[in-house]
Amino acid sequence: MADDQERGRRRPYSRNSDDSDEGRKRAEEPSAKFYKCHSDGSDPSRIPPKASSDAQPSSSSSSRGRSFVPNEPRAEYPSTSHMSRGPPPPPGTSGSGQMDAPAAGVRPTGTGSESGGPQGNRRQTDRYDIVRTRPDDVVTKQGKDGRPIMLKANFFGLKTMPQWRIVHYHVDISPDIESIRLRLGILSEHAKLLSAGYLYDGKQLFMTKVLESEVTVLKGQLKTGGDYIITIKFVGFISTVEPRFLQVLNLILRRSMKGLKLELVGRNLFDPMAKIPIHQHHMELWPGYETSIRQHEKDILLCAEITHKVMRTETVYDILRRSSQNPSRHQEEFRSNVLGLVVLTDYNNKTYRVNDVDFSQTPNSTFSCKGKDVSFVEYYQMKYNIRIRDHGQPLLISKNKDKAQKTNASDIVVLIPELCRVTGLTENMRSNFQLMRAMSDYTRMKPNRRIERLTVFNHRLQATHESVKVLTDWNMRLEEKLVEVKGRIIDPQKIVFNQKRKCLPDDNADWTKHFRDHQMLTTPSDGLSRWVAIVPRRNGRDLNTLLSNLVRAASGMGLRIRDPTVLEIYDDRTASYVKEMNSCTNLDPKLILCLVPNNNVERYSSIKKIGCIDKGIPTQVVTSKTVSNRSLMSIATKIAVQLNCKMGYTPWMIELPLSGLMTLGFDIAKSSRDRSKAFGALVASMDLQENSTYFSTVAECSAYDVLANHLWPMMAKALRQYQREHKILPKRILFYRDGVSAGSLQQLFEYEVKDIVEKLDNEYKRANLPPPMMAYITVSRSSKTRFFNRESNPPPGTVVDDVVTLPERYDFYLVSQTVRQGTVSPTSYNVLYSNINLTPDQLQKLTYKMCHLYYNWSGTTRVPAVCQYAKKLATLVGTNLHTIPQSALEKKFYYL
């Protein structure tokens, strides 16, 4: 956190994990200079903080508990530290005597013992080559259960890396030169003095050689005339044990990847030579690489992932031309098409949001630049050597948000439509099935294809001359083969249906077929009675077909569906549905089914609003298109399960070996109506052994805050409900937190976890109970890690908790879902806090079990069901309801 705050003032190394030059180039703001010629655009301290926080993907691995157990383990070997560069003495030898067991009373792991030798080589001096076996009673994060499986991961090891300390210099050039390219050029003239393969990002200089003196002053002449003075100041050594070392390694890699003629777009390097044009949709796919070198469980590894960038070949100028066809409405139409678009300008590789269009100006208009009046045409010719073709086009206005806070708020950027490339996919494109399929042909790669691409990347990097040179200059060599890692497959979990009948899912972790001969776990005793169906008169037959299928499907699953009260409406206007819904309340229906002709969002929202907010009655919306579907019977099965859930009953369960457990899931979704608002949803399981129901609650929160401000009030509600049902508070609490990025883990711990732990303690004290056992686990779907089982995907239930995990976390990867196309992406779980007293095996297994309980899908899900529910609920409220639903529904799955 401090790091973020300090970023503005302290430049030293927060930025350089991104590639140096480009990182700076982005800061250079061409257009900000239009209105204020002495723009501070390239003042390093003015870089939008976002850029630098993005640039630090590795800063995320904030330690759990570092601040919670203050200065805990560092000073443990005062006497042995000077000699023990190898693994410290194992528990039981002299070293452990001085060891303070940290607060939780955890015993130290025999570190490095099972890791074997090789990675130890990277520290240059001698180390103790002692083979140790780990004592059994030592606490580790690696589990033992399950069937072992050898997997490959998208990581490469480093054979060698710089062994010496890297020297860090600060370079000042006076008079001050803004352009980074120029700065690089100036320093390169003195390359002889510097060691081979120096790294310079415009301010900081990294070298392997130590210069003779602390301050070196160089003189030279600019080609354009004028003298300059370079001052190279010594800053410090970077040893191989500090985070900056990793940043330098990343810099080296980036530099060497440049040898492959890759281009930086945003944060990652893409290969324009290998672009895949999709002409009919006016776009290109640029294949690229996301790479990061960071410290993993034992070794420093390079994570490489193949990505694709969608580049639209269209410029804003093309949109302008298209909208010109209707001259009377031309301006208005162009405005409505363009406002809010994010555009990319190729000349400086920056993105802007278009806030306004200025039709009164053209590229021939002038602005004041360095005291002179320059036209845009001249400016672009002079600065970027770009010729603007159409001198009659209007100009785009973009308000630069991040800068607005430092300078006055009227800091705006002017852009030329011709030079602005449109980015991202429009809603229209997204719903274009053919386009999406054309894309997914390339972007969804099968595991074998992905392995091949990664190997080719590695090979290119080690064969291209320029790349190799950078790497050898720094004594860095990559392993050719992907890292191998041992995973375990958790046994398939039994699904429990009515009358204690249990069955096993198939190999794809799917149990749809078992619905044929099993009944749902709990169903209402008098079935679905007293319910209403609203249908437009012309869809009356559709309703009958649907009902007959529903009744048939449901009776097989043990749910009796009685005939509903059918209310016919004469048209399909939203108002007609609303009127009938309001008038049917006197029947006190348990559920309202609406058959609608199409999926019109406005109508759907209105129906849901009345159901969830005004009446507190669950609603089910079915489109008539579904009814005409050929596989109506299987859809009817799904709808029947949903109906059962919406009344608060449970279709199936898993075996839960823990009593008194409450599982919670939390997620946030932004409001579609008000950009400043978001909705956080919390879903809690009440009891998964005897009364398998769930409780849910929603709160409105601010879209600007990453961390949840209302977590405790919501959690308190869930606890109250648990107490109401069980007359006692839960013994164990398992909290899955979704919707938070890996970068804010430290803050998350400080802000949410500490608060919850403290308040839970108070709450339990008031109830005269010992504090609960709790685990707080963050769930991340967006991890770049991939696992390959030979040439295919690992089966569901695969757990990896070694090698590619992070040493400062209690984390594991779990593949719980099956995918039909492409490569499966494992979900990363990070146990941020835990006193739940379970073994890693149990925690992993419990998490896997929780992935079986999402009742909209008779298979496993990517994340624990409570998270999936929370996400679903938050999205429903954020996009359709915009208000908090009635409390009367909180025990039902009205949001399914």
Added chain:
Amino acid sequence: MSPKDIVHCPYNRAHFMLRKKLQQHIMKCREIYKDEVELLVCPFNKAHHIPAPEFHQHTKSCEDRKIIMHYQYSQAAELNEETKHEKIESEENWDDTSVDDYNPQVYASQANIVRDASGMFPAQRKAFIKQERLRQLGEESDDVKPPKATKTHDAARAKPYDR
């Protein structure tokens, strides 16, 4: 950009920032000003830091009070006994498991790894890195002085290195 998006830090009026930065800013300022400014945290919204005299008033008028009010005044869901089912017996029983939870810091503090120093104040970070060097590289590596630094310092300035 509307001025509404710029907010002030409750700990120091001189600190102003974009609304989205407020949350992390407050976390830091709360730490820095913990001895000087004492603000109470609103029970309804953790982002509200209120001076003690205004606290009572705030708890009455806080806009997030509705989270609790909505809960208190609306009818709670009826308990449905029908959803109960026979206890699902599990092959395993973990109720009596009581093992110590893994603490990654213990491993991290002993292994030959590069430890992360983010989230610390600058001074803490410096001390941390120093300690890490001492732990993994031994004492002799801990000199941060450049060679001949003290001697050549003045000379270098007097006589610029000539190309």
